[in-house]
Amino acid sequence: KPHQFWQTQPMPNINEMDKLKPGPIQLGVLAEVRKDPFNLIEKYEWFNVDLRNEEQAQQVYTLLKENYVEDDDNMFRFDYSIEFLRWALLPPGQYADWLVGVRVNQKLVGFISGIPVTLFIENQQNKVKMTEINFLCVHKKIRSNRLAPVLIKEITRRVHIKNMWQAVYTAGIVVPTPISQTRYYHRSLNAKKLIEVGFSSLSARQTISRQQKLYKLPEEPKTPGLRPMKKKDVAQVTKLLNEYLKNFKLYFKYTEEEVKHWFLPRKDVISTYVVEKEQGIVTDFLSFYNLPSQVINNPKHTHLKAAYSYYNVATQTPIVQLMYDALILAKNEGFDVFNALDIMDNDKFLKELMFCSGDGQLNYYLYNWKLENDMLKPEEIGIVLV
Numbered sequence: 001k002p003h004q005f006w007q008t009q010p011m012p013n014i015n016e017m018d019k020l021k022p023g024p025i026q027l028g029v030l031a032e033v034r035k036d037p038f039n040l041i042e043k044y045e046w047f048n049v050d051l052r053n054e055e056q057a058q059q060v061y062t063l064l065k066e067n068y069v070e071d072d073d074n075m076f077r078f079d080y081s082i083e084f085l086r087w088a089l090l091p092p093g094q095y096a097d098w099l100v101g102v103r104v105n106q107k108l109v110g111f112i113s114g115i116p117v118t119l120f121i122e123n124q125q126n127k128v129k130m131t132e133i134n135f136l137c138v139h140k141k142i143r144s145n146r147l148a149p150v151l152i153k154e155i156t157r158r159v160h161i162k163n164m165w166q167a168v169y170t171a172g173i174v175v176p177t178p179i180s181q182t183r184y185y186h187r188s189l190n191a192k193k194l195i196e197v198g199f200s201s202l203s204a205r206q207t208i209s210r211q212q213k214l215y216k217l218p219e220e221p222k223t224p225g226l227r228p229m230k231k232k233d234v235a236q237v238t239k240l241l242n243e244y245l246k247n248f249k250l251y252f253k254y255t256e257e258e259v260k261h262w263f264l265p266r267k268d269v270i271s272t273y274v275v276e277k278e279q280g281i282v283t284d285f286l287s288f289y290n291l292p293s294q295v296i297n298n299p300k301h302t303h304l305k306a307a308y309s310y311y312n313v314a315t316q317t318p319i320v321q322l323m324y325d326a327l328i329l330a331k332n333e334g335f336d337v338f339n340a341l342d343i344m345d346n347d348k349f350l351k352e353l354m355f356c357s358g359d360g361q362l363n364y365y366l367y368n369w370k371l372e373n374d375m376l377k378p379e380e381i382g383i384v385l386v
């Protein structure tokens with residue numbers, strides 16, 4: 001039976017959609033939350049991962065590098081770096097028991113992560129403290145042991161114990177019940193490499209040099225005053241971001257502490273550039289994160305260097321110009337491709353900047369929450385997961 005696990009979860013399913021009113025589907029009762037971890041099969045044990053510990057970080061890195069998400073044709077696999085994982089999973093307010101590992105004989109064979117977020121859902125009244133779930137991964141060799149449902153139940157229990165009852169996550173697959181089905185797009189920065197690794201293909205009339213000319217970019221960005229973000233910009237970036245995100249039906253509200261964590265540039269992890277035309281006034285910013293993919297058995301290349309659009313706020317600079325500069329900056333940082341979803345205002349630049357649509361979709365999920373109209377359009381989504 002498909003989705004035998006998901007039918008047991010508080011996610012609106014088809015027939016009961018209309019009966020539920022917007023808001024939590026099940027009201028959690030703290031006293032009823034199991035105090036002890038779920039049972040694991042013989043020899044498997046729970047393990048809280050300390051990402052600050054080099055050896056444990058290496059274990060998570062290797063598990064993901066070898067067993068995490070691949071594209072539909074199994075040609076590429078995400079290769080998150082240790083520094084990236086520390087950025088993604090050690091934000092302000094993180095809980096030590098929300099980085100959940102499963103070990104067998106000291107070897108990590110399963111993982112799932114949660115970070116605390118405050119999500120605004122469909123209006124200012126619904127400000128919900130919840131968890132953002134990510135990095136669910138089970139070693140390829142033990143996929144049939146039904147370990148994934150236990151990882152999900154265990155992190156759910158650890159979230160419930162903190163009196164939080166909702167979660168937000170994304171997945172390439174469709175399980176009950178997506179709140180939005182977004183599409184991904186990519187913009188070639190290094191046409192030759194994309195063809196060599198098989199990410200792009202040439203049609204009969206196309207040649208590599210034609211493609212290189214087609215996607216060629218200027219050496220330098222156009223926008224005057226564009227520069228890497230610095231600590232002194234945090235207050236203005238926080239205001240710009242929080243103001244901009246109010247346009248959407250699903251968004252986080254950021255403290256300055258959180259903006260420091262999520263946006264101050266980190267080499268090979270996150271790049272953020274601000275526009276300061278007039279002395280001291282920041283009017284726009286752009287950001288993209290670094291998520292390379294391992295190219296699975298290619299004679300010439302081991303990795304595809306991909307930049308992923310993060311948050312971009314254009315209040316004085318036209319969004320197309322700002323994102324054109326993002327492409328130039330990403331190219332100059334050595335990326336081969338620039339990826340984006342059709343969320344927020346991205347559809348305002350995807351076509352014009354020659355993004356091609358990818359072959360899959362990224363589904364957004366909200367656990368234990370009924371939306372007013374069940375689904376949101378991609379342009380109503382104001383959150384980017386890594």
Ligand SMILES: COc1cccc(CC(=N)NC(=O)c2cccnc2OC2CCNCC2)c1
Nearest residue numbers: 069070071076077078172184293339340385386
């Ligand atoms: C090119 O190498 C890949 C390696 C693994 C999977 C995919 C396809 C894919 N599933 N892409 C996305 O999910 C995606 C496409 C555009 C923007 N963000 C994305 O995913 C982000 C956000 C969700 N967590 C993974 C990274 C591509």
